[in-house]
Structure formats: C-alpha cells, structure tokens
Amino acid sequence: MISTIALNSLKNRRGAVVLSLLSIFVSVMVLLSVDNIRQQAKDSFGRTVSGVDLIVGARTGQVNLLLYSVFRMGNPTNNISWDSIETLRAAPGVDWVVPISLGDSHRGFRVIGTTDSYFNHFQYGNQRALAFSQGSAFSTPFGAVIGSDVAEQLGYRIADEIVLSHGVGHTSFTHHKHSPFKVVGVLEPTGTPVDKTVHVSLTGLAAAHMQEADVDALVDRLARGETANVEINQVTAAFVGLENRIQALQLQRNINQFDGEPLMAILPGVALAELWQLVGSVENVLLVISALILCSSLLGMATMLLTSIRERQREFAVLRAIGAGPHVVFALIQLEAFLISVVASFAALFAVWLALALGQEWLSHEYGLFIENEVMSLSSLILIGIVCAASFVIACIPAINAFRQSLHQGLSSK
Amino acid sequence: MSLSTTSPAVQFEKVTFAYDHSDAPVIDVPAWTLAQGQHSFIYGASGSGKSTLLNLICGTLVPTSGEIALLDKPFSTLSSSKRDAFRARHIGVVFQQFNLIEYLSVAQNIHAAAHFARHKHADLDQTMASFCQRLELPVSILSQQASTLSVGQQQRVAIARALINRPELLVVDEPTSALDRQARDGFMQLLFDCLSGTQTTLLFVSHDEALAERFEHQLNITSFTQATSV
Numbered sequence: 001m002i003s004t005i006a007l008n009s010l011k012n013r014r015g016a017v018v019l020s021l022l023s024i025f026v027s028v029m030v031l032l033s034v035d036n037i038r039q040q041a042k043d044s045f046g047r048t049v050s051g052v053d054l055i056v057g058a059r060t061g062q063v064n065l066l067l068y069s070v071f072r073m074g075n076p077t078n079n080i081s082w083d084s085i086e087t088l089r090a091a092p093g094v095d096w097v098v099p100i101s102l103g104d105s106h107r108g109f110r111v112i113g114t115t116d117s118y119f120n121h122f123q124y125g126n127q128r129a130l131a132f133s134q135g136s137a138f139s140t141p142f143g144a145v146i147g148s149d150v151a152e153q154l155g156y157r158i159a160d161e162i163v164l165s166h167g168v169g170h171t172s173f174t175h176h177k178h179s180p181f182k183v184v185g186v187l188e189p190t191g192t193p194v195d196k197t198v199h200v201s202l203t204g205l206a207a208a209h210m211q212e213a214d215v216d217a218l219v220d221r222l223a224r225g226e227t228a229n230v231e232i233n234q235v236t237a238a239f240v241g242l243e244n245r246i247q248a249l250q251l252q253r254n255i256n257q258f259d260g261e262p263l264m265a266i267l268p269g270v271a272l273a274e275l276w277q278l279v280g281s282v283e284n285v286l287l288v289i290s291a292l293i294l295c296s297s298l299l300g301m302a303t304m305l306l307t308s309i310r311e312r313q314r315e316f317a318v319l320r321a322i323g324a325g326p327h328v329v330f331a332l333i334q335l336e337a338f339l340i341s342v343v344a345s346f347a348a349l350f351a352v353w354l355a356l357a358l359g360q361e362w363l364s365h366e367y368g369l370f371i372e373n374e375v376m377s378l379s380s381l382i383l384i385g386i387v388c389a390a391s392f393v394i395a396c397i398p399a400i401n402a403f404r405q406s407l408h409q410g411l412s413s414k
Numbered sequence: 415m416s417l418s419t420t421s422p423a424v425q426f427e428k429v430t431f432a433y434d435h436s437d438a439p440v441i442d443v444p445a446w447t448l449a450q451g452q453h454s455f456i457y458g459a460s461g462s463g464k465s466t467l468l469n470l471i472c473g474t475l476v477p478t479s480g481e482i483a484l485l486d487k488p489f490s491t492l493s494s495s496k497r498d499a500f501r502a503r504h505i506g507v508v509f510q511q512f513n514l515i516e517y518l519s520v521a522q523n524i525h526a527a528a529h530f531a532r533h534k535h536a537d538l539d540q541t542m543a544s545f546c547q548r549l550e551l552p553v554s555i556l557s558q559q560a561s562t563l564s565v566g567q568q569q570r571v572a573i574a575r576a577l578i579n580r581p582e583l584l585v586v587d588e589p590t591s592a593l594d595r596q597a598r599d600g601f602m603q604l605l606f607d608c609l610s611g612t613q614t615t616l617l618f619v620s621h622d623e624a625l626a627e628r629f630e631h632q633l634n635i636t637s638f639t640q641a642t643s644v
Binding site for chain 2 (some may be wrong): 001003004008009011012044315317318319320321322323324325326327328410411412
C-alpha cells in the first residue's frame, strides 16, 4: 500500500521528480564511468608487463627504470655493458635474458633494439605472449616488427621500408637515411606500450649508427649470405626470466652488488605498484569529485522532498486519520527517495553499459584505449548500494521532518 | 436509534490538556461519557478547542492528566502505535475538507483505510460499490483521481472511507462548512442513512447550530473547556 502511495505521489509531482531523477542519473553515470575507467586503468597498468621476473639497468630510480624500459617514457640515464649481459646470462638460476636498446625513434614512435627472443619471452596481461597479426619475428638484422598502433597510424604493411631517427622526437634532423629497415612483422594489439613500438634487432640498431660506407658494406655482406660482423658493446636494459621466481630477491641483491659496473635490478610488480601510487592518486581525485557530485545531487533530491513536505500536510493528516503512524509517513518519504535513487542508478548503469558497448570499438580504434565493458560487475552493484545508502541517509532530513510534522500536527490539516 | 447498550463509547476521567505545561488547560473535563450508539452534536465557535478535543479522542494527542477510555478499554494510556492501530480499526474520521489523498484514486483512498486497519474484507470492491450507491455516487467515480472530484463528492467519499472498516465510533468535524445549503442537507441525510441500522456512535462537531436539531444529544464545547474554571 505504501508503495502505491509513494508511486502515485511521485507521479503527481513528476516535474520536480524527473529533474531530481536526471540529476542523480547523471552523477551516478559519472561515478560509474570513473570507477570503471579507474579499474581498467589499474588493470591495464598492471598488465603492461608480465612473465618478466627482473628488469636490469644502469643504477637509477626503480620507477625511472620501469618507465623507460616498459613504458618507453623518459630517457635512460646510462647504458650497461654487453659483458654484464653475458655475466647475467651465466648467473645461476637465470633462464633467459632479453637485452633492449633504446634511444631512437621512428616518426614519433619509440624504436627498441632487442633480440628475437623478446617475442618469445615478453608477456603482457595475464601471461599473454605477443602474437603476430602479420609476418613473424625478424631473422635478419634489418627486419622490423611494429606494434599495432604503428601499423595502424602510419599505414605500414609487410615489406614497407622505414627510416629511423636518432633521438626520440617526432622531427629529428639526423635521420639514419641509409639504414634500409623493412617491416617483417606486425603485432596484434595488446593495449600496452608495445603497440606504439618499432622493434628491430640489436645488430640493425647498431648498424643504423654506423658510417654510410660501413652500412653499405654490411648490406653487401648480408646479401652474400654471410653473418653480420657488428659488435654490440652496450645496451640500455635487460629483461630477465628466472628458472624459479623465488630466486628473484636473491638475484636482485646480487645484481645490485655487482662488481663489474653499477647495476640495478627491479621486480616489475613492485615497481608497477610504486608507480601506480603516483599515478593512481589522480584517479582517486576523480572518484572523490564524482562522489561529491553525487552528494550534491542527493542533496538536491532531499531539498525537493523537503519543500514538498509543507504542501503535503493535508495528506499526512489523512494518513494519520486512517490510522497510519508517523513512522508510515517517514517510510513514505524514504521510499520515494529510494525509488528515485534506484531508478536513476540502474538507468545510469544501463546507460554507461550501452555507451561503452557502442564506444568500445571506436575507443580502441581511435585512441588505442582498451576499455573492457565491465560495468555490469559486482563493484558497480556495490557502488549502487552505496548510492542507495547515501540516499537513505540524506533523505532522513525530509523524512524526519515529515515524521515530526505528522506527529505534532495530528489530524488538523491546516 | 438504539440506546439500549449501557457500555460507554467514550469515557473521559479527570481529563485535562494543555499544549504547554505552564499554560492553563485548553481541555478540562472531570467526567464525561458518551454511550455506544449515541449520536451526539458538539457545537462551538472555531478556535474554541474543538480540534484539540477531536485529537484527544482520536489519540493523536494524549491528556496532560487523566484518562480517556474508548469502547470500555483504556485508550489514552496506550503506546502511540497502539493508539494508531486502534484508530485505524475502531474510529472513522471525516474532516471539514481535504479528506482524501488527492493524487490517489477514490478506490485507492478507501483501500488505504482498509489497509491500515488490517481488515480482511471479503469483497472490498463490492462493498465500495454499494457505498457508492448509498451515497448517490456513480460507481465509475471509484477509478477517478480524488482531486478531480467536487467538494460535495469528496465529502461523500469521505463518509465511505470513514465507514469502510465498520468503526464503532465516527468522529465528524465540520463536514458541511465547505458545502452550500442544499449539498449540506443532502450530506446530512446520507450520513444518517449510512448510520441507520448500525451501532456506530457518532460524534459530530460543528459551529452550525442549525444542524443541532437532527441530533438527540447536544453539548456545548464550553463544557469541555471551562468545566472547572471560572
């Protein structure tokens, strides 16, 4: 019965009710979107690197090493010698070592020099290996494997020639014009910085920095079927896989105390968590802002209900006359608030779900954002639960007001 | 009208009531009894304490001192929720105006009264239809929204709403003040028609002394407000 009364009462004041509903709808939509994106960002952040037990580089901060080796952001402070890589490979417990060399770019995309085992060992997401949408890993020094974004944005296909620039800017003056790199593979989208990377062999990258004559000589040599005679002296960092992950801490300490040169090893998971603490606070600020927006919407609804109380005195007198206690009046106001909040929340949930379902394709296509549509989740339901709880707390203001009024006013309807 | 029953419908025992304890009491009744089945008319100008008296009888106010018993049972000493439940089951109330929740249909208004009384009506729709007939209202009015009714219609629906749970006590407060003369006479006639053949005790409060002749008992409100003063 109370629900019939509440529903009809809301219908009767549909103008104000629809406005309150819209206001809560919009704020819950913002809240759900922010929460969803926050979760996704954290997830995609954590899944940028997987299957790598240690990252070794020159001595620097652990966030800095993570940034340039995994996120391809910022610049390496120093290089490490090839001898160290060899020592590392020989160290007990080490399963594999993938050296990487950074510092060049191709039309705004970072170039990374590495070995072909990179494609076997580097993983992202939940232990997902890199996969080729076209072609395969490089087997010659001048083969290049490009990420999906690079292929997409520059329109590259297999066998296209590319030219590297020294430095990482978009317009570099010192193009390595005479380095005849050819695209041999295109990777599947991963939603990680790999998508924006051009991968070449360490030999090829070294050759790109040689004199023009030497490069020509090397090309001729390769054409004759001989192996490249380029010596790699140093690399930027190395990804290390262990036979047993338990050894990671021990090996990390050994590397940090390495005699040959100052080295540093980081555990990617720990460094990612530290980096997330820096970046994640922005997401938290967004969440707080959307929570505040929600609060103001709920207060708006409470105001609407509170103003209606005065004109509803007669109604309360009638309810009292037919034997309803003041608690019924309290429940009536609360139920009205609850109906508004619940309808607005679920409409918002559906709207966000629909928007993501429709926008997912476009976001990944245009911006390389891999937002999974996980709005219909427990976390969203918990959020809606919190919205309803907050609505209850805030609606106590008009409800208690109505309770008191109906108690004191009794049967007089003036 | 049957006066055979001796048990009182309303009984006041040394009742005083003041809105503020330091004020002089608004209501002061050493003893007053209204027998069951009686139709009583209480007259007095507005502002003379009528609504206070009605709130006391309906249990939305409690006496500052003394006790009120209804239908031979203690009433004013009950908890407020028990008084609400008692009112729902045993007291019908008709106000001067605005008796209905205006955004509900007529049927929903009557349903609400039955709901709070927790009365199990065998056939509520049938009962409502027969009330419409007796109150000279078209049955189609049941599905109409209360706010679309004329004042006269609303007051008649209010009788149906008040009597739906077959209450032992009907409290009526200035029900005709918003009606013209003709509608007033019609209303009074219908009210008595509906009560005829029932044991319902009627307490009718009005400032309109022209209505007094229709009642077997008349009382001036001053007997409630100034009993022990002066």
